[in-house]
Amino acid sequence: MREPVELRRKRILAVIHARGAVSVSALAAELDVSVVTLRRDVEELSREGKLRRGHGVARPVGDAEPTTPVPAPRAGKRDEGPSADGGAVALVVPERHSYLYETLHGARTALEQAGMRIALHIFPQSAGAERPQVERALQGGARGLLIAPRWRSAAEEEADYGWLAGVTVPTVLMERRPRPGSALHALDSVCSDHWYGTHLAVEHLVALGHRRIVLAARNDSPTARSIRAAFAEIAAARPEVEDWAVVLSSPNAGPDRSAAPDGAAPDLAALLRERGATGAVLHGDEDALMLVQRLAESGVRVPQDCSVVAYDDVVAALGGTPLTAVAPPKADIGRAAAELLLHRLAHPAGATGPVRRTELLPSLEVRGSAQRLHRAE
Structure with a gap:
């Protein structure tokens, strides 16, 4: 398509x-x-x-x-010579990731306002592609590192903990929260509170009277895994929620890029009918817009038959039906991460205070794709 x-x-x-x-x-x-x-x-x-x-x-x-x-810059390439990063802050982000590009924009704004030179490194989608980019940046003389690893699976994430913990320049993770107790637990990080964002989505649907809710979500990033875990915890704990289920949001939404053996898109309409669900949380935005289109093709109207809350709010407002969406503070994440790194760079080693693990709360942008459920008397 x-x-x-x-x-x-x-x-x-x-x-x-x-x-x-x-x-x-x-x-x-x-x-x-x-x-x-x-x-x-x-x-x-x-x-x-x-x-x-x-x-x-x-x-x-x-x-x-x-x-x-x-x-x-093209993924896996460098625009400048070996000393291009000298004295600069290296920003390392995955290719073709509009969500993290908004985070990158926030970081860039803060760094430029501080007069800091920036060296951007974009890594391809292959596993382990972050490390070569970081090594190139360090060899080029980068004095600090802002990084948003892709980490499509938990195993991929764990594999990066050791070498990333050994980086010798001040480093801040953007929109990533390493496993508690891991080698990166004591690394500075700034990310969204995705538990709270998921709570906002479920709370909105419950307040509108929806008692059977489905989450159609990705499973190929730390954000996706956080949302899935949070939804299961929140839905199970809410007495108002009578039934809930989780399904992958697209055929390539899993860490191995195959949600279904035949590559078929998930049949969300069939699942909604099977579970009697009237509300859905859809992650991420692009998948959400595609799913809403497929619901319409299957005779399920949004919001008349199914109320929808998207998660990410990158393009949720652009659909034929503008989607109510949880909006993580993407640009603010990048800005806060850059400010934390600038703080580290401005002080001698050992004089910058304790490690900081900062979480910023998402907001809910209401656009009308969810409406009150009118139950038959």
């Missing part, structure tokens, strides 16, 4: 806001679209005043015209 235009343009804006000026050709390659399509999107976004375009370059509104275009 083709990517919706609104979603693609949201991804374009997220990348440009995170990095500044980006060449159109490099951006097209990274987003896996044709240069012609990308150029058309950039022209439309420019007409809407959402970005500025120049000679083969797109940049955020308000950016000064640079003398040399700044290309978007």
Whole structure:
């Protein structure tokens, strides 16, 4: 199924806001679209005043015209020579991850305001791809590290604990919370309180009278695993919830990229009918929009037949039915992580205070995809 235009343009804006000026050709390659399509999107976004375009370059509104275009780095590649990171803060994030690009934008803003040079490293989706990027950054002389590992599975996460704990420069994890007692427990981190975000979603549906609720969620990131665990705990503990279930939100939503042996999309409509469910929490946004479309094709109307709360709020508002969504404070996460790293860099070793594990609370953006359940008398 083709990517919706609104979603693609949201991804374009997220990348440009995170990095500044980006060449159109490099951006097209990274987003896996044709240069012609990308150029058309950039022209439309420019007409809407959402970005500025120049000679083969797109940049955020308000950016000064640079003398040399700044290309978007490709995954696994470096734009500059071996000393490019000298004295800079290295930002290490996964490719094609619009959620974390918003986090990256918050970090970039704080670092630039502090006059700190930034070296961006983007790693591909293969397991273990974070480590080579970090090693390159350190070899290049990076003085600090902000990192958001992908960690598609718990095993992949555990495999990174040892080497990441041994990084010799100040390091802050963004939107990641390592396992308690692990080698990274005592590493600075800033993330969203996803238990609270899940609570907001369930509380909203329960307050509207829904007693049978389904979670359709991913299972390929620490955020996804936190949401699934929180939902099971919260739903089981709420006396109002009569029945609940969890299903993967898309065929490639698991850590091995195969939710179903035949690769078929989950039949959420059938599950809702089987369980008598009238409410659903859908993670993440792109999957949520696709699931709502498939519900409509199956005769299930949102919100008339099923009330929906999405989780992530990256593109939830762009659907034909704008989705009520839990909105983690993505940009604030990046900003807080950068400020914590700046604090570490500004003080001598041993004089920066205790390790900090900061959690910021998500909010609920109500848009009307959930409505009060009217029970038959």
